[in-house]
Amino acid sequence: MQDGRRSGRQPARWYFVVLTVVTLLSCYWASGPVWSYDLVFLMFPAWLWLVLYWFFRGLGEIRTTGWVTVRRQWFRWALTPLVFLGMVVALAVDGPLWVRFTLSEPIMQAYAKTIASGEEVDESCRWRGLYHVCWSSPIDGGAKLDVNDLGILENSATIQTTGAGFVWFPGGGDPTRAAGDQTSDLPFAEPWLIWKGWDSM
Missing domain, CATH: 1.20.58 (Methane Monooxygenase Hydroxylase; Chain G, domain 1)
Incomplete structure (x- = not known):
């Protein structure tokens, strides 16, 4: 009792x-x-x-x-x-985002510089700091990094997504659609942008 x-x-x-x-x-x-x-x-x-x-x-x-x-x-x-x-x-x-990104930014920036300096796309998936980064590619003025957090509903029958990640864009100028025509780019922490693929429900 x-x-x-x-x-x-x-x-x-x-x-x-x-x-x-x-x-x-x-x-x-x-x-x-x-x-x-x-x-x-x-x-x-x-x-x-x-x-x-x-x-x-x-x-x-x-x-x-x-x-x-x-x-x-x-x-x-x-x-x-x-x-x-x-x-x-x-x-x-956006506290969780800022904490995770701040801890990961030095490693991700070093990786982005490597991608931006070359012509080849890195299709491998590796941990860059606290982010699981896949399919990284150079773009005009920087590099595009695809973050794969293994969302449970991602690419399911109800939600189709082309991904999301970060764009390292130190060159200045107009960053609009820096990651490509099928994405929307959002200002983040200079020289970084957030890119998000168009989703369909």
Whole structure:
């Protein structure tokens, strides 16, 4: 009985394991050049379930024992909304993307310079920093790097994508459609652009 009473005073321990895994996956899927569709289709329901579980478990505890046990275990009860709000802020400012790119940029720039100086396309897939880069090619004024994050729904029957990645474009001038006619180019961190292929649903 003692273990049962103790487990009812706070969210179960497995809940915090799930919360950690969902947070890490959300950061990963939001740290690519463009958001993966998996972030919406999988992470949103997961976050909704976590928040609802926390809310109804807390509501049940308050109705049973009042605010006493909630205040006693305040940090465990506050952890979910703090993590959720932190995740929302991080996604709003593209925090996962900036952290992952900043850690990877020196290696990716060295690789981009190598690609830009040659005429051959590198079709191999290798980790360049924290990004899995495939099918890199020189373009006029820089290099195009295709990032393959192995999205679950990518190239499925419902979503067809020509890819996404980064363009290293140090030469100045007009970078419009630097990655090709079938892509859209987005300003990022000079001399880098983000390129995204056109998707069809």
